[in-house]
Amino acid sequence: MTLYQLRNLQHRYGERTVLDLSALDIAHGEIIALVGPSGSGKSTLLRLLQFLETPTQGSLLFDGILSDHALPLEARRRVVTVFQHPALLDRSVFDNVAYGLRLRGVPYGPETIMAALGRVGLRDYARVRAKTLSGGEAQRVALARALVLNPIALLLDEPTANLDPYNVGLIEEIIRGHGTTTVVLVTHNTFQAKRLADRVGLLLSGKLIELLPADRFFNAPLDPRTRSFINGEMVY
Amino acid sequence: MLPFRAHLGQTLIFSASGALLLFLVLPLFVLLARAIEADLLQQLTQPTVTQALRLSLVTSSLSMLITAALGTPLAYSLARHKVPARSVIETLLDLPIVLPPAVAGLALLLTFGRRGFLGPVLETLDLSLPFTTTAVIMAETFVAAPFFIRSAQVGFANVSHQLEESASDLGANNWQVFRRVTLPLAGTALLSGLILSWARALGEFGATILFAGSFSGRTQTMPLAIYHALESDLGSAVALAAILILISFFFLALLRLITHGRIGHPML
Ligand SMILES: Nc1ncnc2c1ncn2[C@@H]1O[C@H](COP(=O)(O)OP(=O)(O)OP(=O)(O)O)[C@@H](O)[C@H]1O
Numbered sequence: 001m002t003l004y005q006l007r008n009l010q011h012r013y014g015e016r017t018v019l020d021l022s023a024l025d026i027a028h029g030e031i032i033a034l035v036g037p038s039g040s041g042k043s044t045l046l047r048l049l050q051f052l053e054t055p056t057q058g059s060l061l062f063d064g065i066l067s068d069h070a071l072p073l074e075a076r077r078r079v080v081t082v083f084q085h086p087a088l089l090d091r092s093v094f095d096n097v098a099y100g101l102r103l104r105g106v107p108y109g110p111e112t113i114m115a116a117l118g119r120v121g122l123r124d125y126a127r128v129r130a131k132t133l134s135g136g137e138a139q140r141v142a143l144a145r146a147l148v149l150n151p152i153a154l155l156l157d158e159p160t161a162n163l164d165p166y167n168v169g170l171i172e173e174i175i176r177g178h179g180t181t182t183v184v185l186v187t188h189n190t191f192q193a194k195r196l197a198d199r200v201g202l203l204l205s206g207k208l209i210e211l212l213p214a215d216r217f218f219n220a221p222l223d224p225r226t227r228s229f230i231n232g233e234m235v236y
Numbered sequence: 237m238l239p240f241r242a243h244l245g246q247t248l249i250f251s252a253s254g255a256l257l258l259f260l261v262l263p264l265f266v267l268l269a270r271a272i273e274a275d276l277l278q279q280l281t282q283p284t285v286t287q288a289l290r291l292s293l294v295t296s297s298l299s300m301l302i303t304a305a306l307g308t309p310l311a312y313s314l315a316r317h318k319v320p321a322r323s324v325i326e327t328l329l330d331l332p333i334v335l336p337p338a339v340a341g342l343a344l345l346l347t348f349g350r351r352g353f354l355g356p357v358l359e360t361l362d363l364s365l366p367f368t369t370t371a372v373i374m375a376e377t378f379v380a381a382p383f384f385i386r387s388a389q390v391g392f393a394n395v396s397h398q399l400e401e402s403a404s405d406l407g408a409n410n411w412q413v414f415r416r417v418t419l420p421l422a423g424t425a426l427l428s429g430l431i432l433s434w435a436r437a438l439g440e441f442g443a444t445i446l447f448a449g450s451f452s453g454r455t456q457t458m459p460l461a462i463y464h465a466l467e468s469d470l471g472s473a474v475a476l477a478a479i480l481i482l483i484s485f486f487f488l489a490l491l492r493l494i495t496h497g498r499i500g501h502p503m504l
């Protein structure tokens with residue numbers, strides 16, 4: 001079952017084409033990791049998958065629905081992103097995690113919020129003002145507020161970029177326990193992609209070079225550029 | 237001990253600041269003192285005074301409501317959307333700020349007057365605008381709205397797009413994003429724009445006298461009433477002026493207090 005279906009998709013900023021994907025299918029419940037050098041279009045792809053922007057050209061189907069300005073709010077609400085630099089409200093950590101539920105008008109008890117905070121190791125931070133958090137803590141709060149919404153797709157942009165090894169392990173454990181949630185994980189860490197993903201894709205200058213099951217991506221890639229990227233040689 | 241030149245510099249700064257401050261504030265205090273002398277409270281019961289006061293408050297408040305209701309969407313569009321000929325529009329919006337109000341009044345008269353550009357249309361609708369209370373509100377809105385629009389536009393432009401996106405990412409619909417993130421974050425700029433435009437409306441004279449005339453109880457706002465009282469009765473002119481100063485000071489201080497506490501963050 002496909003959750004996302006992208007066809008002949010191009011996305012431009014002004015004159016510049018930053019994404020050019022002929023076809024990309026993302027299945028229900030899989031973990032896809034996207035790797036690629038800085039500026040290759042990874043975050044932009046997540047923005048499209050989150051419907052923050054509509055593709056300049058081509059089609060993006062979510063669960064069979066075309067992503068355009070008429071995309072129903074209900075569909076949009078089934079996807080959540082944890083951004084590279086999450087923006088938190090100037091409120092308590094608890095309020096931040098509860099925010100999505102409040103926006104939806106879903107009744108919730110404090111234990112729901114506390115459970116989500118517990119999963120990211122921040123149970124004791126509920127009353128702390130979000131503004132005072134460190135980068136890594138903020139990132140984990142952002143993950144908790146995404147998890148509490150129980151999304152059908154979870155988009156993660158460098159979710160462990162600011163974290164120490166212990167918390168990286170914690171977050172990876174959460175991703176591994178994603179259940180039926182589809183996860184699209186953007187990471188600069190190829191080892192993380194290897195540890196977590198069912199399939200791994202390489203983006204170079206907005207093009208999807210290849211998207212393969214993780215073991216094949218790392219052991220027998222078809223494209224030489226994939227191999228040199230894995231080996232840490234710069235590719236442009 | 238500071239060196240001599242540093243002393244001299246400080247003395248210069250203090251005396252320059254003091255002189256200007258005195259120049260700006262002294263006349264206001266003299267006026268207030270004269271008003272107390274002339275029995276301000278007794279003047280307050282005069283019908284010309286109460287009528288002018290009521291008219292000023294009503295028209296400037298209505299003008300502020302109209303400005304906020306129609307100006308907010310305009311400011312938002314200018315800040316956020318691709319607007320064709322944006323800089324032309326912005327320059328045109330700034331014009332009423334720099335033009336002498338008399339020019340505004342004349343322009344309104346030529347447009348909405350009986351023989352004006354829209355005169356025939358208004359006549360078929362059986363509407364006559366000049367020299368009515370409506371004309372007062374129109375004149376005030378015309379000269380005051382740009383202050384609000386420009387301030388609100390800057391406010392909207394400064395709202396972090398990232399915060400709006402994360403609200404939308406967490407499932408906020410467009411209205412929720414606007415209501416819960418954009419509006420509170422732009423709130424300070426919106427309020428200070430409202431202060432400015434309201435104060436401008438309250439002090440409006442030139443456009444009003446040309447387009448609405450000076451009919452007691454109907455179009456004679458406080459500034460006009462002061463002008464007319466000068467001819468007959470200095471006492472009530474002073475009283476009216478003092479009241480205008482006090483009201484303006486009160487509202488400016490009040491709104492300053494409100495905006496000060498709200499240099500804003502999105503509210504849940
Ligand atoms: N709003 C925008 N306007 C213009 N150009 C943009 C915009 N957003 C991104 N770009 C450009 O699009 C390209 C892809 O950006 P994107 O953020 O998707 O890269 P990325 O792969 O996420 O990089 P990184 O690993 O550094 O986060 C970059 O060259 C960037 O400069």
Ligand SMILES: [Mg+2]
Pocket residue numbers: 042043044084157
């Ligand atoms: Mg990025």
